[in-house]
Amino acid sequence: QKEVEQNSGPLSVPEGAIASLNCTYSDRGSQSFFWYRQYSGKSPELIMFIYSNGDKEDGRFTAQLNKASQYVSLLIRDSQPSDSATYLCAVNPTGGGNKLTFGTGTQLKVEL
């Protein structure tokens, strides 16, 4: 079982819709969770991080964390073609110190 799992996609949504990206993790003691956006040929960019159960909103982005179910999700409201990218979920596992474990990413396509 991979430590951090994501559906590779592609996930296609129409412009203006809500895109929902999901991630599950295996280490129940994980404390910190991150979402990165990576455009094709570019480096990852941190867009959200969350530590506590519940929702965290930043503009059109909402991160949701459910530690009991061991999943974290990213919602993108009013999706735009510029949101088309690969979204990487990353987890700081128990005893991980300064290390992150990344999922393989979900490709999102926002269609006109």
Next chain:
Amino acid sequence: NAGVTQTPKFQVLKTGQSMTLQCAQDMNHNSMYWYRQDPGMGLRLIYYSASEGTTDKGEVPNGYNVSRLNKREFSLRLESAAPSQTSVYFCASSEGLAGVREFFGPGTRLTVL
């Protein structure tokens, strides 16, 4: 303020050749990291340095060495390149705990023939 810089951007090596990938950050971050990214494999940590003077192995350290030259610079060396090391290499830095305001460099695309 350039953030995280990496050199070179592209490199082609022959099997058995050696090279050093350079990384520097100007954000006064304590922690620095080297990742490789392969299709379908995601980002995998090669080595990291929690602070100046310390380095530690990540998930895939075999075939690589690192040097934390000072607080700004963290280099990755391939002593004898192999085709399996063909990948995109990213350097990253953070203030402290991994991922909090972590910044990635633009990457080095390495091909080993």
